[in-house]
Amino acid sequence: MLHVSATIRHPSTFILMGIPGMEDYYHWIAIPLCLMYIIALIGNIGVLLLIITVSSLHEPMYIFLSMLSVTDLILPSSALPKTLGIFWFNSKSISFQGCLAQVFFIHFIHCFESAILLAMAYDRHVAICDPLRYAMKFTNNIIRKLALLGLVRSFCAVAPLALLLHRLPYCQNTEVPHTYCEHMGIARLACADVTVNSIFGLTSAISSMGLDAVFVIASYVLILRTVLKMNSLQARQKAFSTCTSHICVIILFYVPAFFSFFAHRFGKNIPRNVHIFVANIYIILPSMLNPVIYCVSTKKIRQIVHRLFH
DSSP: OHHHHTEESSOSEEEEOOSTTOGGGHHHHHHHHHHHHHHHHHHHHHHHHHHHHOGGGOSHHHHHHHHHHHHHHHHHHHHHHHHHHHHHHOOOEEEHHHHHHHHHHHHHHHHHHHHHHHHHHHHHHHHHHOGGGHHHHSOHHHHHHHHHHHHHHHHHHHHHHHHHHHHSOEESOOEESSSSOOHHHHHTTBSSOOHHHHHHHHHHHIIIIIHHHHHHHHHHHHHHHHHHTOSOHHHHHHHHHHHHHHHHHHHHHHHHHHHHHHHHHHOTTSOHHHHHHHHHHHHHHHHHHHHHHHHHHOHHHHHHHHHHHO
C-alpha cells in the first residue's frame, strides 16, 4: 500500500529546479544566455535569408548549411525560453506532456543535426576526392532524399525515448534537477526499473550520433590523404579553406555533446551544477557560433556579406 500511495501514473507537472547551488547567480547567468540566444536567432535567420535570396548560394554545400541553420534555430528555442523563465521569473513548472515534447524535440534536433554534419562531410569528401562526379552525386533530388532519410532516422531513434518515458509510473517527487527536460533525468524520477531506458538511450546515441562521428572522421581522413597528395600549394590551401569552417562546427557539436552524454551516465564525480551548466552551453553555443564561423571562414559568404554592408 505504501508503494502504491507513493506512486502516480503520470504527474500533471514536473518542477524544473534549474542549477542547484547557483540560485543566487540566476540573473547573472541568464544575461549572457539571453544575449547568446538573440545572437543565435539573428545569425541563423540572416544565414537562411542570405542563402534563400542569393541565387549563387543555391548549391549543395549552402543548402546543407541552410538546414543546419534551421536546426540551430529550433534547438535553443526548445530549451532556452523555459530556462530563462526559470532564472528570471522563477517559472519552474512544466506539464508532463510539455516535458515529453521537450525531450523529443531536443533529442530529435540533436540527432538530425548530426545527420546534416555527416552529409556535409560527405559533400566535402566528394568535392575534394571525386570532383568530376560531384554534380552527379549531389543533385537536388539526392539532397532531398538525404534530408528525408535524416529526418526518418532521427524520428525512429528518438520517438521511442518519449514513449519509454510515457510508460513509466512516477514517484511523488517530481523535481527535476535541470533547466530542461532530458531523457534520463526524467527517467530517474520513475518508481520503476529504468534499465530499458538507459540501454535504449545509450544504444540510440551510439548507433546514430556515434556512427555519424566515426563516418565524419573517416571522411576527413580520406580528405586529408587526398589533399596531401596534391602537387599545388594553392590547391591544398583552397581545399583546407573549404573544410576549415565545417571542422570547427563539427568540434563544437560533437565534443560537448559526448561530454554531456557520458557525464550524465558515467560521470558520478562531476558536480551536478557543472553538468547542467555544460548542457546549457551545449544547447546554445554551437547555434550561436555556427553562423559566425561560416560567415568568417567561407569566402563566398564573406564576399556577399561584405558587398551587402558596403
